[in-house]
Amino acid sequence: xxxxxxxxxxxxxxxxxxxxxxxxFEGPVKRIYNSILNLDFNYARDxxxxxxxxxxxxxxxxxxxxxDFFEIFISENLYLFNKRKSFKNLRLKKIKxxxxxxxxxxxxxxxxxxxxxxxxxxxxxxxxxxxxxRKALTILEETKQxxxxxxxxYKSLGVLHSLxxxxxxxxxxxxxxxxxxxxxxxxxxxxxxxxxxxxNNADLxxxxxxxxxxxxxxxxxxxxxxxxxxxxxxxxFCNLNPMxxxxxxxxxxxxxxxxxxxxxxxxxSETKKEIFPYLFFMEGLTKLQQLNGAAEIDFKKYLxxxxxxxxxxxxxxxxSWCALLKSDLNLFKFYQSKIGMIGNxxxxxxxxxxxxxxxxxxxDLILLKCRLLFDGGYASRSLKLLETRIATYYENPKLKTxxxxxxxxxxxxxxxxxxxxxxxxxxxxxxxxxKTFYASASLLYSGQIWxxxxxxxxxxxxYRNTLKTHPQQFAxxxxxxxxxxxxxxGVCK
Numbered sequence: 120x121x122x123x124x125x126x127x128x129x130x131x132x133x134x135x136x137x138x139x140x141x142x143x144f145e146g147p148v149k150r151i152y153n154s155i156l157n158l159d160f161n162y163a164r165d166x167x168x169x170x171x172x173x174x175x176x177x178x179x180x181x182x183x184x185x186x187d188f189f190e191i192f193i194s195e196n197l198y199l200f201n202k203r204k205s206f207k208n209l210r211l212k213k214i215k216x217x218x219x220x221x222x223x224x225x226x227x228x229x230x231x232x233x234x235x236x237x238x239x240x241x242x243x244x245x246x247x248x249x250x251x252x253r254k255a256l257t258i259l260e261e262t263k264q265x266x267x268x269x270x271x272x273y274k275s276l277g278v279l280h281s282l283x284x285x286x287x288x289x290x291x292x293x294x295x296x297x298x299x300x301x302x303x304x305x306x307x308x309x310x311x312x313x314x315x316x317x318x319n320n321a322d323l324x325x326x327x328x329x330x331x332x333x334x335x336x337x338x339x340x341x342x343x344x345x346x347x348x349x350x351x352x353x354x355x356f357c358n359l360n361p362m363x364x365x366x367x368x369x370x371x372x373x374x375x376x377x378x379x380x381x382x383x384x385x386x387x388s389e390t391k392k393e394i395f396p397y398l399f400f401m402e403g404l405t406k407l408q409q410l411n412g413a414a415e416i417d418f419k420k421y422l423x424x425x426x427x428x429x430x431x432x433x434x435x436x437x438x439s440w441c442a443l444l445k446s447d448l449n450l451f452k453f454y455q456s457k458i459g460m461i462g463n464x465x466x467x468x469x470x471x472x473x474x475x476x477x478x479x480x481x482x483d484l485i486l487l488k489c490r491l492l493f494d495g496g497y498a499s500r501s502l503k504l505l506e507t508r509i510a511t512y513y514e515n516p517k518l519k520t521x522x523x524x525x526x527x528x529x530x531x532x533x534x535x536x537x538x539x540x541x542x543x544x545x546x547x548x549x550x551x552x553x554k555t556f557y558a559s560a561s562l563l564y565s566g567q568i569w570x571x572x573x574x575x576x577x578x579x580x581x582y583r584n585t586l587k588t589h590p591q592q593f594a595x596x597x598x599x600x601x602x603x604x605x606x607x608x609g610v611c612k
Contacts, residue, residue, distance in 0.1 A: 284306060
C-alpha cells in the first residue's frame with residue numbers, strides 16, 4: 120500500500136524537466152516539509168526522490184538538508200551525523216553551480232550553513248559551528264544590502280542576529296575574532312518582517328517563523344508570557360504536528376503553564392515520542408512538577424529511546440528526586456551515582472546536575488517540593504508548604520539563602536512585590552559573594568520588580584550589579600537576562 124501511494128504521487132506530480140533552475144515550495148515540496156515536521160522521516164525521504172522536478176527545483180535541496188537536520192538534531196545520532204556530513208558541501212556546491220538568481224543562492228546557501236552549524240554545535244564542534252554562522256551571516260547581510268526586498272533573506276538573518284545578540288559578554292572575544300555582529304532587537308525586527316510576508320502569502324515557512332519569533336520573545340527577551348500568547352495567537356490557523364506541539368509545550372512550561380503543557384504533550388502519540396525522545400523527558404518534567412510519581416516512567420522512557428548525551432545527567436537527577444519524593448533513599452543514591460558516570464555537561468542543566476552530585480548533599484524535601492511546584496506554576500501550593508518553615512530554614516546556614524530566594528520568587532509571581540523585594544534582599548545578604556545562583560538571581564529579579572514598579576534607576580543599578588556577579592551555576596542565563604533588562608529600559612547610563 121505504501122509503495123502504491125508513492126507511485127501515485129510520482130504520477131500526479133511528474134512534470135517535464137524545465138530548462139532553467141528555480142525554487143518553488145508548492146505541491147510535493149510542501150508535503151515533504153510537512154512530513155518532516157510530522158516526524159515521518161522515511162516517508163519524506165521517499166517523496167524527495169520520486170518527483171522529476173528535483174533536478175531543477177532547488178527547494179528539494181533544502182528539503183533534503185531539512186530532513187538531515189531534524190533527524191540528527193533530535194536523535195543526536197553520531198553515526199548518522201558523520202555519515203551525512205559530506206552532503207553539506209555537495210549541496211553547497213550544487214547551489215553554487217546552479218543558474219539560480221544570486222539572492223536565491225544566498226538564501227539556500229545560508230540555510231544549509233545555518234542548519235549544519237546548529238548540528239556541529241550540538242555534536243560538539245564549536246569552532247566549525249561559529250565559522251558557519253559567520254559565513255551565513257556575511258552572505259545574508261550582503262544580500263540584504265543588494266536585494267533589500269527579497270523577503271527570504273530575513274527568515275534566517277533575523278535568527279542569526281538574535282543568536283549573536285544573545286552571546287554572553289564573556290564570549291565577546293569570539294564575536295570579535297570571527298567578526299559576528301547583531302542584536303536581539305534587530306533580529307526580532309527582521310523575523311517580524313519575514314513573518315508578515317509569510318502570513319500574507321501563505322508561505323511554507325510561516326509556522327517556522329512564528330516559532331522563531333515566539334522563542335525570541337520568550338527566551339532571549341525573557342518575556343515568557345508574551346512569547347506564549349504570541350504563539351497561541353499566531354499559530355491558531357496552522358496544522359498541528361509533533362514539532363509545533365513541542366514548541367507550544369516548551370513555551371507553556373517556560374511561562375509556568377504546566378497544565379497547558381500536559382495537554383499539548385498528551386496529543387502526541389507514543390510512536391512519535393519514541394522518534395523524538397525529548398518529548399518523554401518533557402512529559403516527565405510536567406508530572407514531576409505536580410509531584411506525580413508517574414514521572415519516573417517517562418524519564419525512564421527517555422533514557423531507553425534516546426541514544427545521545429544531552430540531558431542524561433539531568434534525567435538521572437530528576438529520577439533521584441522521584442525516589443526522594445517517595446522516601447526511597449537507596450534508590451535516590453543509585454540514581455545519583457549514575458550522574459557521575461553517564462552523559463556530558465554541555466548543557467547548563469547537565470552541568471548543574473553534575474555539580475549538585477559532587478556536593479554529595481541530599482536536597483531538603485520541602486524546598487525541593489516548593490521548587491517543583493513553583494516551576495509548574497503552582498505558586499499557592501508552594502507558598503503553603505514553605506511559609507511555615509521559614510524560621511527554621513533561616514537558622515540553617517546551608518538552606519537560608521535558597522529559602523529566601525524561593526519565597527521571593529513565589530511572592531513575585533503573586534505580584535506581592537514589597538514582600539518579594541524583602542526576601543530577595545535577605546538572599547543577597549546571606550551570600551554577599553554572589554557565588555550561589557540564588558543570590559545572583561535575587562539581584563536580577565529585584566531589578567525586574569523595580570522595572571515593573573517604575574523605579575528605573577534602581578532597576579538599572581540592580582541589572583548592572585547582576586552583571587558583576589559570578590554565580591557557579593547558570594551565570595550565562597542570568598547575565599543575558601540582566602543585559603536584556605538594560606536594553607529594554609534604554610535609560611541606563
